[in-house]
Amino acid sequence: MERRRLTEVGAPRGARPGQDEEQNLIRRAQKGDHEAFETLLRQHQRRVLSLISHLLRRPADIEDIAQQVFLKVYLALPRFDFRSAFGTWLYRIAVNECYDHLRRQRARKSAAAAEIPLEEVVSLEQLGSSATQPEGLDIVARTELRQVAEKLFRRLSPDDRLVLTLKELEGFSIEEIAQIMRLQESTVKVRIFRARKRLAEAYRRLVRARLPRS
Amino acid sequence: MRCQQLEQQWEDWLEGRDAPELAAHLQACAHCRTMAEEFRGLNAMVPLLRDEPPALAPGFWLRLRERIEATDRQEAYWAAFNSLAGRAAAVLAVLLLALSLLTLRQQPLTSVTGIDPVQEASTIPNVELSNGELTQDQVLVSLVEMDVKP
Numbered sequence: 131m132e133r134r135r136l137t138e139v140g141a142p143r144g145a146r147p148g149q150d151e152e153q154n155l156i157r158r159a160q161k162g163d164h165e166a167f168e169t170l171l172r173q174h175q176r177r178v179l180s181l182i183s184h185l186l187r188r189p190a191d192i193e194d195i196a197q198q199v200f201l202k203v204y205l206a207l208p209r210f211d212f213r214s215a216f217g218t219w220l221y222r223i224a225v226n227e228c229y230d231h232l233r234r235q236r237a238r239k240s241a242a243a244a245e246i247p248l249e250e251v252v253s254l255e256q257l258g259s260s261a262t263q264p265e266g267l268d269i270v271a272r273t274e275l276r277q278v279a280e281k282l283f284r285r286l287s288p289d290d291r292l293v294l295t296l297k298e299l300e301g302f303s304i305e306e307i308a309q310i311m312r313l314q315e316s317t318v319k320v321r322i323f324r325a326r327k328r329l330a331e332a333y334r335r336l337v338r339a340r341l342p343r344s
Numbered sequence: 345m346r347c348q349q350l351e352q353q354w355e356d357w358l359e360g361r362d363a364p365e366l367a368a369h370l371q372a373c374a375h376c377r378t379m380a381e382e383f384r385g386l387n388a389m390v391p392l393l394r395d396e397p398p399a400l401a402p403g404f405w406l407r408l409r410e411r412i413e414a415t416d417r418q419e420a421y422w423a424a425f426n427s428l429a430g431r432a433a434a435v436l437a438v439l440l441l442a443l444s445l446l447t448l449r450q451q452p453l454t455s456v457t458g459i460d461p462v463q464e465a466s467t468i469p470n471v472e473l474s475n476g477e478l479t480q481d482q483v484l485v486s487l488v489e490m491d492v493k494p
Contacts, residue, residue, distance in 0.1 A: 164412065168405060180397035192398055197408055204412050276392040283393060298390045304355060316352050323354040329390075330382040 156216060160208050167207070171200055174217060177300075178224050184299040185228040185291065187284060195231055199224045218309050225292065225310055232288035282332050290325035297322055347376055358383060 152173070158166035171178075182195050202223050210219060283291060296302045296310065304322075308315045350366045357363035357380075370377050478486075 164409065167412075168409070172405075175400070176397055179400070180395075183395060183397055184393070187393075189398060193401060193404060196400070196404070197411065200408055201411055201415065205415065272392065275389060279389045279393050283390075294390065298387075299394050319352045319355045323351045326354070326383055326386060327379065329386055330379065333382070333386070 152216060153212065156207070156210065156212070160210070167204060170216075171203070174220055177217075178220065181221060181224050181295070181300055182228055184295045185225075186231065187280065191231065195227055199227045202227065214309065218306070221310050222312070225296070229288050229292055232291065236288060278333075278336070282329060282336070285332055286325065286329060289321070290328055293318065293321045294325045294329065347373060350376075354383070358387065 152170070155166045155170045159170055178199060179192065179196060182199070183189070183192050186192065186195060203220060206223065210216070283294075286294070293307065296307045297304075302310070304315050304318050308318045311318065313321075347369070350369055353363040353366040357366045370380060
């Protein structure tokens with residue numbers, strides 16, 4: 131998949147202002163210039179919304195969380211010291227807000243495996259093989275597979291969902307994820323590996339549950 | 345090498361980067377080989393979850409601006425309150441100090457023992473020096489009794 135560099139994220143293609151312009155906007159916003167603040171956020175809006183939407187997977191919550199994130203950015207901006215890229219700092223706030231939201235949500239409810247309306251469950255090994263790539267499936271099978279993926283993803287812990295989203299859906303590199311989460315790269319690699327392992331286990335359980343008992 | 349020792353190398357291996365130890369391990373470990381196939385399957389499935397970010401409702405930025413302004417007003421209120429509270433505390437401290445000074449001044453002059461100092465001095469026995477002269481205390485007591493300032 132396309133890997134986007136952190137320093138380039140959030141901006142409409144070809145319209146991102148240079149580093150100096152961004153720093154100028156940040157300084158103005160730090161002095162209370164609301165217009166500069168809004169311009170700054172609009173430049174990162176697309177990426178922040180994508181992150182929130184992929185992490186939460188509930189359209190109804192996206193705008194509320196985005197408001198919370200932007201408000202927190204506004205309150206914390208006077209303390210932003212330019213030591214990291216503004217994008218990294220902003221995504222860190224977004225990730226933390228989503229993480230808290232997921233944890234609160236998880237405390238309230240958990241998804242049920244029985245809801246998955248899959249007619250035929252293929253094994254992950256089959257999916258991984260070239261014969262059964264999602265691209266080769268018909269629209270119904272693809273839709274069903276997406277539903278399965280959606281349910282499995284929702285069942286992941288907030289930690290696992292977070293690293294997999296940043297890596298697989300948002301396309302951040304290990305280095306970028308380490309910066310956002312303030313972790314060592316080696317730790318990020320291990321966390322992603324374990325999240326994949328748990329996702330595969332969840333899928334295996336699902337396949338076992340759906341297969342007719344002999 | 346044990347499976348757990350290679351956890352860090354999986355990301356490199358999945359992205360096609362060099363992970364020689366894991367590659368060698370996969371030749372020998374059937375469990376990890378199965379896992380590798382499953383990971384490939386997940387890598388094919390997870391991208392199905394990728395969506396375009398949603399469009400924001402028309403009033404989003406207006407709502408944000410209102411919330412920011414409300415926050416600013418709240419902060420200004422607390423700043424004013426804190427400054428006012430600080431000033432009030434300072435005024436109160438000065439008043440308390442003045443009041444305690446005033447109270448101290450109005451108290452009658454008493455000795456530690458509660459006896460009038462003049463009376464107290466008169467209780468001091470007359471001790472003459474061996475050469476017949478009076479001591480300094482006796483001179484002072486005599487002067488006080490005569491109401492003469494030394």
